[in-house]
Amino acid sequence: MSPPLLDVEGGGRGNAPLMSSSASGDCISQSGSGLKECNFLGLSDCSSVDSSAVSNVCGENKNNLNFKATELRLGLPGSRSPERDSDFSLLSSGKLDEKQLFPLLPSKDGICSLMQKSIVSGNKRGFSDTMDGFSEIKSSVFTEGKWMFNANGSDSGTPQSVVEAKLAGNAGINVILTNNSSGAQPSMKKEVPTRAPKEGQNKMNGSNNNSSAPAAKAQVVGWPPIRSFRKNTLATTSKNNEEVDGKPGPGALFIKVSMDGAPYLRKVDLRMYSTYQELSSALEKMFMCFTIRKCGSQETPDREMLGENKFKDLLHGSDYVLTFEDKDGDWMLVGDVPWGMFIESCKRLKIMKGSDAIGLAPRTMEKSKNQN
Amino acid sequence: MVYSFPEEVLEYVFAFLSSDKDRNAVSLVCKSWYEIERWCRRRVFIGNCYAVSPQIMIRRFPEVRAVKIKGKPHFADFNLVPERWGAYVYPWISAMARSYPWLEEIKLKRMVVTDESLELISKSFKNFKVLSLSSCEGFTTDGLSSIAANCRNLRELDLRESEVEDLSGHWLSHFPDNFTSLVSLNMSCLGSEVSFSALERLISRCPNLKTLWLNRAVPVEKLASLLRRAPQLVEFGTGACSTEIRTDIFSNLVEAFSGCKHLKSLSGFWDVVPAYLPAMYSVCSRITKLNLSYATVQSPDLVELISQCSNLKCLWVLDYIEDAGLKALSSYCKDLQELRVFPSDPYSAEPNVSLTEQGLVTVSAGCPKLQSVLYFCRQMSNAALIAIARNRPNLIRFRLCIIEPQAPDYLTLEPLDTGFGAIVEHCKELRRLSLSGLLTDRVFEYIGTHAKKLEMLSLAFAGDSDLGLHHVLSGCESLRKLEIRDCPFGDRALLANAAKLETMRSLWMSSCSVSYGACKLLGQKMPNLNVEVIDERGPPDSRPESISVEKLYVYRTVAGPRADKPDFVWTMDEDGALRFS
Numbered sequence: 001m002s003p004p005l006l007d008v009e010g011g012g013r014g015n016a017p018l019m020s021s022s023a024s025g026d027c028i029s030q031s032g033s034g035l036k037e038c039n040f041l042g043l044s045d046c047s048s049v050d051s052s053a054v055s056n057v058c059g060e061n062k063n064n065l066n067f068k069a070t071e072l073r074l075g076l077p078g079s080r081s082p083e084r085d086s087d088f089s090l091l092s093s094g095k096l097d098e099k100q101l102f103p104l105l106p107s108k109d110g111i112c113s114l115m116q117k118s119i120v121s122g123n124k125r126g127f128s129d130t131m132d133g134f135s136e137i138k139s140s141v142f143t144e145g146k147w148m149f150n151a152n153g154s155d156s157g158t159p160q161s162v163v164e165a166k167l168a169g170n171a172g173i174n175v176i177l178t179n180n181s182s183g184a185q186p187s188m189k190k191e192v193p194t195r196a197p198k199e200g201q202n203k204m205n206g207s208n209n210n211s212s213a214p215a216a217k218a219q220v221v222g223w224p225p226i227r228s229f230r231k232n233t234l235a236t237t238s239k240n241n242e243e244v245d246g247k248p249g250p251g252a253l254f255i256k257v258s259m260d261g262a263p264y265l266r267k268v269d270l271r272m273y274s275t276y277q278e279l280s281s282a283l284e285k286m287f288m289c290f291t292i293r294k295c296g297s298q299e300t301p302d303r304e305m306l307g308e309n310k311f312k313d314l315l316h317g318s319d320y321v322l323t324f325e326d327k328d329g330d331w332m333l334v335g336d337v338p339w340g341m342f343i344e345s346c347k348r349l350k351i352m353k354g355s356d357a358i359g360l361a362p363r364t365m366e367k368s369k370n371q372n
Numbered sequence: 373m374v375y376s377f378p379e380e381v382l383e384y385v386f387a388f389l390s391s392d393k394d395r396n397a398v399s400l401v402c403k404s405w406y407e408i409e410r411w412c413r414r415r416v417f418i419g420n421c422y423a424v425s426p427q428i429m430i431r432r433f434p435e436v437r438a439v440k441i442k443g444k445p446h447f448a449d450f451n452l453v454p455e456r457w458g459a460y461v462y463p464w465i466s467a468m469a470r471s472y473p474w475l476e477e478i479k480l481k482r483m484v485v486t487d488e489s490l491e492l493i494s495k496s497f498k499n500f501k502v503l504s505l506s507s508c509e510g511f512t513t514d515g516l517s518s519i520a521a522n523c524r525n526l527r528e529l530d531l532r533e534s535e536v537e538d539l540s541g542h543w544l545s546h547f548p549d550n551f552t553s554l555v556s557l558n559m560s561c562l563g564s565e566v567s568f569s570a571l572e573r574l575i576s577r578c579p580n581l582k583t584l585w586l587n588r589a590v591p592v593e594k595l596a597s598l599l600r601r602a603p604q605l606v607e608f609g610t611g612a613c614s615t616e617i618r619t620d621i622f623s624n625l626v627e628a629f630s631g632c633k634h635l636k637s638l639s640g641f642w643d644v645v646p647a648y649l650p651a652m653y654s655v656c657s658r659i660t661k662l663n664l665s666y667a668t669v670q671s672p673d674l675v676e677l678i679s680q681c682s683n684l685k686c687l688w689v690l691d692y693i694e695d696a697g698l699k700a701l702s703s704y705c706k707d708l709q710e711l712r713v714f715p716s717d718p719y720s721a722e723p724n725v726s727l728t729e730q731g732l733v734t735v736s737a738g739c740p741k742l743q744s745v746l747y748f749c750r751q752m753s754n755a756a757l758i759a760i761a762r763n764r765p766n767l768i769r770f771r772l773c774i775i776e777p778q779a780p781d782y783l784t785l786e787p788l789d790t791g792f793g794a795i796v797e798h799c800k801e802l803r804r805l806s807l808s809g810l811l812t813d814r815v816f817e818y819i820g821t822h823a824k825k826l827e828m829l830s831l832a833f834a835g836d837s838d839l840g841l842h843h844v845l846s847g848c849e850s851l852r853k854l855e856i857r858d859c860p861f862g863d864r865a866l867l868a869n870a871a872k873l874e875t876m877r878s879l880w881m882s883s884c885s886v887s888y889g890a891c892k893l894l895g896q897k898m899p900n901l902n903v904e905v906i907d908e909r910g911p912p913d914s915r916p917e918s919i920s921v922e923k924l925y926v927y928r929t930v931a932g933p934r935a936d937k938p939d940f941v942w943t944m945d946e947d948g949a950l951r952f953s
Binding site for chain 1: 447449450451452455456507533535561642665666668714715716717718719748773775777806830832857858
């Protein structure tokens with residue numbers, strides 16, 4: 001199984017992203033074909049010369065529209081006519097036969113077989129225009145290779161969708177196929193069910209609504225699609241029912257978390273954690289950015305120097321304490337009662353400045369200072 | 373000759389046109405009809421608050437009395453839209469406060485409403501009558517106090533499913549003693565207890581009260597007293613019914629309910645002790661809508677209640693009803709039009725109740741008027757879906773959520789393509805569809821081919837390639853809203869069908885494979901669309917263009933890029949340059 005495809009911050013190019021297990025070895029060897037001047041949109045207002053065939057189609061001829069409109073055509077962002085692009089080396093190779101840019105018509109037996117030769121993706125053109133720093137990209141030819149689908153419903157047994165993506169292009173480019181076949185997102189912390197192995201893409205572009213703490217049980221954000229008020233209702237009513245052995249209480253319990261000085265609130269699902277430590281770590285991660293900025297403005301501006309340890313010091317030290325509002329509307333320090341009791345009575349959380357929390361429980365304040 | 377009609381006559385005729393579609397059509401006939409129509413339009417519906425600006429609305433329709441505005445995309449209900457995304461109502465309120473002094477109705481859905489907005493509403497519109505805040509957030513009970521205190525002619529206050537910061541229950545006491553116009557009050561989303569005596573007095577002095585949805589904090593022993601003061605109620609939502617059953621409470625309740633000869637809709641029932649349910653038997657035969665989706669009551673008790681509701685048209689219930697209960701439903705409630713079955717334990721891996729696809733099949737067979745379905749279950753088969761499709765070609769809304777993502781047909785282990793294909797093929801009037809389970813591009817081929825009246829489609833963990841998205845965008849002629857999460861759809865289908873997006877209200881794609889480069893291209897080529905990239909990892913410019921964006925929200929607009937974006941939203945501009953709000 002290929003390693004998860006990491007999102008690249010700051011344009012790192014080290015990782016060759018893999019969509020399926022067989023991709024990497026083959027991809028470099030396939031020769032890229034040239035890029036063709038393309039217009040994605042098939043609209044009549046397109047000024048690209050090559051799109052003249054497409055430009056006539058404005059929806060009148062449905063068949064043609066489907067054909068032409070699905071051709072991969074490359075419109076340079078910001079460019080008005082293709083003639084300008086003589087500067088770009090991308091155009092130097094010849095133009096592909098239009099019929100080959102024919103990725104989206106299904107073949108007779110219903111299986112979509114993409115082009116047998118490499119096809120063009122428009123995305124990389126954008127690099128040239130906007131990413132001056134990436135010199136290797138200018139000369140790159142990024143193509144998406146052959147795809148084969150075995151999404152055949154008549155297979156006995158488990159249907160498989162295996163996408164073999166063969167990539168050509170400079171190794172330096174961090175390539176992410178836009179047409180991978182996986183539906184999984186990294187915030188989906190459990191495995192994609194093996195019944196339908198869709199290999200590949202584990203991009204780190206999961207939703208940030210999820211807390212970054214390790215989940216007590218694996219859950220996908222927003223799935224199943226049940227509204228929060230319903231989830232919270234079930235969470236509290238299910239207390240009245242028998243609890244299944246060995247399982248944490250069902251239902252999610254989303255509560256708001258605010259922090260003094262932070263511009264916005266977050267929400268956490270208390271049922272994702274089973275101890276105070278887990279919750280604390282999760283909150284640290286969530287709110288680290290605010291605290292670091294605060295520190296940065298005062299002392300070291302260099303963000304990297306502030307490690308997690310320093311933040312922990314901030315949280316456990318005299319700077320911040322974690323408090324919660326209980327069902328009676330009182331603000332209490334977190335940590336006094338057993339976890340189970342805590343999540344049943346906690347309505348919201350607040351990360352307060354230590355100085356503000358003095359009135360709450362001197363003993364606990366002492367405790368937190370001692371943890372330094 | 374039509375053109376020789378005096379304006380007043382045309383205005384009189386236009387007053388009979390209530391549908392926006394008709395009024396829009398009338399506006400296009402000629403300039404004078406456009407002018408006449410715009411001066412007499414009283415109700416405006418804005419499906420996307422960013423599609424048009426308050427100024428544009430006010431300029432065109434100067435005499436509006438009722439406004440309905442929707443804000444965040446639907447997937448915000450499932451926490452997929454980050455906080456602070458937008459949909460602030462204040463600019464609308466402040467503009468209308470200046471220009472619509474006679475405004476009577478404001479209905480909002482999924483918008484951020486502040487106490488400031490509520491106060492402004494309460495002070496700006498002398499004849500204000502209806503405030504409906506559905507799934508809204510951002511306000512506290514202080515804002516409600518302003519409304520209660522200042523809106524002397526208020527008829528409706530509906531807070532359904534909104535997130536209200538509950539500072540105290542005191543807000544209700546702000547209704548003045550001479551306030552008697554209340555017709556509808558829905559406070560079911562509130563947590564704190566309101567003063568019960570204030571509530572009683574309010575109900576007593578409002579003889580036209582037809583709808584009352586209490587919040588959880590009102591205990592069952594107080595219900596009888598309220599019902600006795602409002603026997604004219606048509607819709608009633610109880611509070612929690614968890615107090616241990618006592619004979620006197622029960623008999624009071626029986627008596628109170630029997631006095632309510634006009635009750636048609638019941639809701640609430642949080643934590644209801646099953647022994648209370650028989651108190652309602654006297655009204656069951658008139659009940660047309662029953663919301664038991666907070667009632668953790670087992671199937672036999674549910675069936676007892678439902679079996680008496682022969683006129684039931686709409687049932688919302690938890691999956692405790694099980695297949696057996698649904699079978700009973702299908703035999704007793706022949707007028708059933710809408711069924712929603714919610715999961716009682718969505719996060720456990722194993723089923724906790726005996727609810728399967730069979731329950732839905734049975735209801736589809738036994739209830740000839742069934743047209744709207746929302747069903748959560750743990751297993752489904754193509755055979756079942758085909759049966760449902762053949763039984764109920766009159767389905768209009770079909771939303772199926774198989775709890776495990778990408779679950780195949782449990783009998784054959786095949787994808788559910790053919791099952792959903794049968795749904796779209798047989799149900800020719802289908803307007804709304806939500807898919808789940810294991811699905812390949814083929815299901816989208818069926819949808820594109822058959823679902824010609826489909827207006828809203830929701831997808832998750834489905835499809836294999838851009839071909840799937842292409843089928844939908846190119847085939848579904850009536851498509852207005854498309855929301856997609858975790859599907860392998862990328863640039864090509866999106867860009868190839870860019871023109872289609874202008875015919876739709878909006879497109880949402882999250883955790884798909886749309887690259888930043890493609891988003892930019894789309895934004896440049898389509899000036900009538902706002903192409904918004906939502907990415908909490910930081911500016912998309914800091915990553916290669918091929919990297920997929922986290923979330924993409926595309927909508928048509930005549931108002932240009934919005935000015936209130938948070939720092940994690942970027943509008944793809946015509947210049948190709950990033951713009952921060």
